[in-house]
Amino acid sequence: MTENKRIDEPTGTQTVGHEWDGIEELDTPMPRWWVFTFWGTIVWALAYIVLYPAIPMVNSATQGVWNWSSRGQFEQELQAEAVRRAPITSALAAIPVEQLAGDERLYQAAVEGGRAAFKVHCVQCHGSGAAGSAGYPNLNDDDWLWGGDMPAIHYTLTNGIRQPDHDETRFSQMPAFAGVLSNGEIDAVTSYVRSLSGLEKASPKSATGAALFSNNCASCHGVDGKGLREFGAPNLTDGIWLYGGDKASLTTTVNNARYGVMPRWNNRLDPVTIKMLAAYVHSLGGGEANPAPAATPVPDPAKVASNVKP
Numbered sequence: 001m002t003e004n005k006r007i008d009e010p011t012g013t014q015t016v017g018h019e020w021d022g023i024e025e026l027d028t029p030m031p032r033w034w035v036f037t038f039w040g041t042i043v044w045a046l047a048y049i050v051l052y053p054a055i056p057m058v059n060s061a062t063q064g065v066w067n068w069s070s071r072g073q074f075e076q077e078l079q080a081e082a083v084r085r086a087p088i089t090s091a092l093a094a095i096p097v098e099q100l101a102g103d104e105r106l107y108q109a110a111v112e113g114g115r116a117a118f119k120v121h122c123v124q125c126h127g128s129g130a131a132g133s134a135g136y137p138n139l140n141d142d143d144w145l146w147g148g149d150m151p152a153i154h155y156t157l158t159n160g161i162r163q164p165d166h167d168e169t170r171f172s173q174m175p176a177f178a179g180v181l182s183n184g185e186i187d188a189v190t191s192y193v194r195s196l197s198g199l200e201k202a203s204p205k206s207a208t209g210a211a212l213f214s215n216n217c218a219s220c221h222g223v224d225g226k227g228l229r230e231f232g233a234p235n236l237t238d239g240i241w242l243y244g245g246d247k248a249s250l251t252t253t254v255n256n257a258r259y260g261v262m263p264r265w266n267n268r269l270d271p272v273t274i275k276m277l278a279a280y281v282h283s284l285g286g287g288e289a290n291p292a293p294a295a296t297p298v299p300d301p302a303k304v305a306s307n308v309k310p
Helices: 032-053 070-094 097-102 102-121 151-159 181-196 202-214 245-254 271-283 301-306
Strands: 014-019 023-028
Touching: 070 102, 070 271, 097 102, 097 151, 097 271, 102 271, 151 271, 181 202, 181 245
Parallel strands: none
Antiparallel strands: 014 023
């Protein structure tokens, strides 16, 4: 093909030596900057292969001379952040949860840490705004099944609800009344429960339900229907419903009962993170006042004096 090469007269450029249907291709040289760039990318690629992980192997990749990895860098950044947070973390670990609200600096640090942990571990059930949904409590209101002060929230987070593998878990069991009460009786109880929160007006049916409620439900929900926290039994008079307060939802609850569970976090999160979560949930707006710390007994001066050795 070399014998077919010639100089193109209009451009002064040599042809590549072949033609098709009278069309020839000019052998125009690449721009010098492009050639240097091309060879530079080859040199850069070779250097990268030598210095960094690059070549895939069966179970990993070549480590490179610098033994660098994105995971290793991330671990270093985590360690550096842990060192930076160590003073606050140590202080949070040392302070009892019932005293946390008394230290404004630590409390605010705990709330912010809990906010981040909530987004990772809790929004799947309680929602990004902690407003909950059917079967998952709204953490912004002031309605609490087991207590809304910080120690009570901390205990719930630590031990979970209805966790069969943990003796300290919160546990309650509402019986299913299908087969225990007739459909008419369940309908009457449902009407009475709805009347407690003003969803229905009092009627002969709700009066019948009141007697059935007293015999079957008051032992957990209280004679006034305001619930008993030692059993995790909800207040039925405030119009706040975990599974819905409409007729159909309440009928399903009475017929089949409910058995919601919450994981215990003491086998998944460290104690400081659980404490921070408790502070954040308590800060959402519905947290109740923490119990007053136990008073330190004041010694009797007369007894102290009588015990002083001469």
